[in-house]
Amino acid sequence: MSVRTLSRSNYNTAGTGNPLTFGLFADTAVQSASQLSSAGINTNGNYYIIIGGSAVQCYVNFTFEGGPYILVMVTSGTGSTYGYDATVWTDTSGGVSTALNPTSNTNQVHMAFYNLATTRTGLALYQNSTSYFHYLDHASGTPRALANGSTPPPAVSPDSTTITAGSIIPSASPKRPGGWGAAITGAGFSAMSWGSTYYRYGWSHGTPNPASFGYARFGWSADIDDSDSRDRAIGIGIKNAGGGPVGSVAYSAGYTDYSASTSNTLKGFLYIKN
Numbered sequence: 001m002s003v004r005t006l007s008r009s010n011y012n013t014a015g016t017g018n019p020l021t022f023g024l025f026a027d028t029a030v031q032s033a034s035q036l037s038s039a040g041i042n043t044n045g046n047y048y049i050i051i052g053g054s055a056v057q058c059y060v061n062f063t064f065e066g067g068p069y070i071l072v073m074v075t076s077g078t079g080s081t082y083g084y085d086a087t088v089w090t091d092t093s094g095g096v097s098t099a100l101n102p103t104s105n106t107n108q109v110h111m112a113f114y115n116l117a118t119t120r121t122g123l124a125l126y127q128n129s130t131s132y133f134h135y136l137d138h139a140s141g142t143p144r145a146l147a148n149g150s151t152p153p154p155a156v157s158p159d160s161t162t163i164t165a166g167s168i169i170p171s172a173s174p175k176r177p178g179g180w181g182a183a184i185t186g187a188g189f190s191a192m193s194w195g196s197t198y199y200r201y202g203w204s205h206g207t208p209n210p211a212s213f214g215y216a217r218f219g220w221s222a223d224i225d226d227s228d229s230r231d232r233a234i235g236i237g238i239k240n241a242g243g244g245p246v247g248s249v250a251y252s253a254g255y256t257d258y259s260a261s262t263s264n265t266l267k268g269f270l271y272i273k274n
Helices: 033-038 143-148 178-186
Strands: 045-051 054-061 069-075 118-127 130-141 199-202 214-222 232-241 248-251 254-257 262-265 267-273
Touching: 033 045, 033 054, 118 143, 118 178, 118 214, 118 232, 130 143, 130 178, 130 267, 143 214, 232 267, 248 254, 248 262
Parallel strands: none
Antiparallel strands: 045 054, 054 069, 069 267, 118 130, 118 267, 199 214, 214 232, 232 248, 232 254, 254 262
């Protein structure tokens, strides 16, 4: 991913209301990323979008399926700054008002995370210069509200691999977010072998049974039964609360695989469609 440097001299601005200037400057801010796409703009980069009545610079991705998307969170893949219990998920305001840099290795959150409503949320996992993306369609709400559980989670349509939010997918079903599994194997790890288990995909799977096992804020989790033999979690804001062979772990982005007794971190990006 790359971030463009924007200046008026880079574009043909002749003519009133030329769509080539949409979103490039505060005085040509657009109402949504979708408005940029409708104007024929399809280059990933920084654009001004109206949030709360003000022009705010956002990073927009036109590449991922089902977009365009606004980048609202970057996690470095280390530590627990945006782990499952972090206040970033439950705050009512916050975040920077300038575009996030998707090439940075620092934890970042944009004010759009707290303010913009969306019905499509996407998660990209990144390792070895490769991104693996998966999106979820859901009831309207802000990403913060969805992560906090204050918005009901029923899906309004299937996501990109037809997993319904909060649903249980039978063993051996192809309807799992395979791209995220590819992020694990692409990083050179052998965990996430899937096995004979149940799959659950959503922004938060609720309280596992027993409560000492895995949680995920945005991501994918599996098998919330009373056995630790096949439990696993992947995404941003995940933790294992002490049960099972991996013990107590918390990541801002990463995965745990209980059957392989493995935990690792991955860089993560949270996107919303607007």
